[in-house]
Amino acid sequence: MTVISEHFDAMHRDIRALNNILKRMRPMAALAYPLPNTPKGMESEPVKTIPVREHTGEEAVSLAAACYQDLHINPSYSQKVARRTVGAIWLSPLRDASALEIPDLVERINAAKTAIEEYVIGTFSTRQERFEALRAECPGIMTMHLYRHIRCFTHEKVLSVRFTWQRKDSLSKPVKNDLVRRISEELERSGPDYRLPLEQLLSRLDRVPESSLRVRRQVRVQPVANIRVGDGLKTVTAPMPLLFIQEQPIKHKALAEFRAEDQRKTRSDKVAAEILGTFGGVTIEAFPA
Template structure:
């Protein structure tokens, strides 16, 4: 009886908030498509095909659109909430860009920040409700799909960025390449590699044995596992107080009269060299296993 009450409450809550979300997105897009921007850029990135999520990204072409076409692409991105046949459900479809509006030239633009706040609040409310009501990932998946058939979760939850009268000086788009670095449990890491060693043929045993011996000789607190994270577009936003870097999977809305400088997104080429930070800790790669590299950091 209690579980049925929870389900009924969840259905009512999600349906109401989702309807509000869609209505506010439609209102936002109506305003945008009937407004002349001071500048607009949009770069719809190639979509990831289903089953290709783990393939390394070597090159991404940044196809630039400006003016009214850029606004149309932004509106399409904001309302892209559902799974599309043939495309990955694990990798977001992304349109990088910016829509710059003048409140003086476009009076209706002053209503946009409130609309965006309502859209983002509805997204957060749905996500929090699902997480707080259901314990397992599968239960959350089924509850959300029951009320929002065909919904793509990562698209539903991602927020629209909107800045109003904050005197932004410039927005420069770039590609962000990060690594995920974690500290392994030494005995667990050794166990996994030793199990693989026992299953492997003679040609693979020598490097695995060398890796096992090196890990055994290394203090656990110095071991690290580095995993490559998929490249993503980012925006470096310069305010009076400094620069803020944010991810940019959807076009950013800027509402201000002050001058704004924009730097275009360039093509991504994995062959281009990454700048090495001067404060980066010194480490040595001692091997690779299961798609990650294993490193030893220098003791301080």
């Protein structure tokens, strides 16, 4: 048995054991919000709304179990966008001692996921080699689902869990000459109707020093959970239901529908940047020197 197969089989056994425990327990509270899946070929379409529907009780637990074992490619949906079920399962060890088995199971599941990822990255140097190695040992596996961890909270006294949406932009410093070259190459290929915007963008770039240039790429909106522990607050991504093993009651705030038009107010201390234009799906900006 290979390293990948060994860890994958162990992970599969522990996920089945985890789901068997979950399905026979009576949770103190259980919420789940399965999000709409992204059809294949629609990955680049802007996300304007994400509807949500709340499931509770045994139905929520079943959705959580299904999410944990959702590891393979579905031909109807994108391989580039994760399928997500937001949620929280609160279990009491006093009500059912089986809850105490869950943290060790989750730790082993996550350790196996990490071991596979580290082995693949450390052994194979290119993306294609890594893809082939995983495909040979785990046919049909969806890599981002294989590597993502289950979150289990057991040593902290969690007071509340509030679900919300996180929108972030990726901001990076481009190499000006490379950026100008790519825009110039596109200009040469473009017809007369598309030349003017590119010419104007090149003209603006010419007057901006490289140190002031930034490229902003919109990152896909993701669900997060704001978790209150005592006086502290931690924010974690929540693509899969969170598990809480404790006696203390937990307050929950439901996940609301995402609407892109509900923009947050711009911070008063945010540095203003000049938008030079867009190219290749990114926004090119100039910040004050």
